Amino acid sequence: MSSSFLPPVTQDELEEKLSAGDEALLEFLAEPIHAELYARQDFTFVDQLSEGQQLLISYDYVRMQVLQGGFIQFIQNGYIGILPPMPEWLNKAGATATAQTIDDALKVYVLNRELLDKPTTTEEFAKLYDELKEFELLDEQFSRQNDETVKAIAHYARTHISDFVKVA
Numbered sequence: 001m002s003s004s005f006l007p008p009v010t011q012d013e014l015e016e017k018l019s020a021g022d023e024a025l026l027e028f029l030a031e032p033i034h035a036e037l038y039a040r041q042d043f044t045f046v047d048q049l050s051e052g053q054q055l056l057i058s059y060d061y062v063r064m065q066v067l068q069g070g071f072i073q074f075i076q077n078g079y080i081g082i083l084p085p086m087p088e089w090l091n092k093a094g095a096t097a098t099a100q101t102i103d104d105a106l107k108v109y110v111l112n113r114e115l116l117d118k119p120t121t122t123e124e125f126a127k128l129y130d131e132l133k134e135f136e137l138l139d140e141q142f143s144r145q146n147d148e149t150v151k152a153i154a155h156y157a158r159t160h161i162s163d164f165v166k167v168a
Contacts, residue, residue, distance in 0.1 A: 004048045007032040008168035014161070022154035026056060029157055029164045033057045050163040052156060055089035058082045059153060062102075063146060070139040071105045072128050075116050080109060095152040098145045101138055108134045 009017075017028045033053060037045055046054055061082055065074035074080070083106050090099035109116060112132055120128070129136075157164055 002050055002163070005033070005036060005045075005053070006162075006164070006166035009165045011167055014165065014167055018158055018161070022150050025154050025157060026060070026150060029053075030056055030060045034060075051089055051092070052160050052163040055086070055093060056153060056157065056164070058086055058089070059149065062086070063142075066139060066142050067146065070129070071109075071135045071142075072116070072125075072132060075109060076120065076125060076128070080116075083109075090149070090152075093152045093156040095145070095149040098142065098149040098152075101141045101145060105135070105138050105142075108132070108138065 017025050020028070033049065033056070037043065037057070046057060049057070061079055062074060065077060065079060083102055087099040087103045087106075090096070090102065115128070115131070
């Protein structure tokens, strides 16, 4: 799927960012998407993005949440809908280990959906970490895989740059 949202960049700017580190490239590509999401206040905008852009912005949200508070925080903050398409996208980008981790997190979520979907107090939220130890291993795996995943997504972006930006 092609994107209807391709931020314009100059050739010089693009060359600079393509030769930058992986984190810098992904931040450069994600920033205009985050800005547009913030301006629209509507996640349906993501459906207008290319698969690469969807992977990029989805992974950015996942890692912001999971690296801070784990999959339980991610789910409790209402972002679970981001996960289902991610394994396929991650596999396309070459991040197969993270694709499996996301798939495993989805399986644990489905098995514990009733518990995870209900509103919680701060105390109940804290207890979820004791009750759902399965996520602890998945959180650790995700954290260990982050650098390689960023590298894989950055490589994908570099080789499919026209899916992310338009050279003006």
